[in-house]
Amino acid sequence: MERDPIDHKGLIQEAYRIEGITAAECRSIFLDWALSLPPEMDQQQAITTLLDRYGLEYQAHPMTQVLQDGLTVLEQPRRRGGWRARSRD
Template identity: 55%
Template sequence: MDLTIADPKGLIRESYRIEGITLDECKSIFMDWALSLVVDADTPAALRLLLAHYGRPDHPMTGVLQAALETPPPATRKGGRGARLGYTRDRG
């Protein structure tokens, strides 16, 4: 993966250049970054590349990126009556 794909708007790069940036500001920038990725992007690969390229142990963005890598993927919604009754698409 290329840095231009991993950080298309340069948001993560710029966050590491801001002196005195706070954890809350990093979280906000991270959300903007996540929304700027292409739909089929390999997000874990992008996070690993950004950490390898920019990561510094003393910067709050490093912690945000690491936490994003450690978070399990979101659960899928089963939805509605079928989920309550234990139905799946396979069984109808």
């Protein structure tokens, strides 16, 4: 059996199979999944693929909302902090 390169541990797939799973549990699973992604994999594309795979069938599932939230966070511009943010170029 070939492993899924986007969900190689099967974490997201299993989360969708767990009845009664909470949003907090889904966030924990999502974090574990995100930390296990290979560095060369585009996180935004991986989340989009997972939403394409599960989002329509499981619209009310808390993992779908967690994935959507993760995608939203990745799309937001990041603020530069520290001395770079305060220095004038």
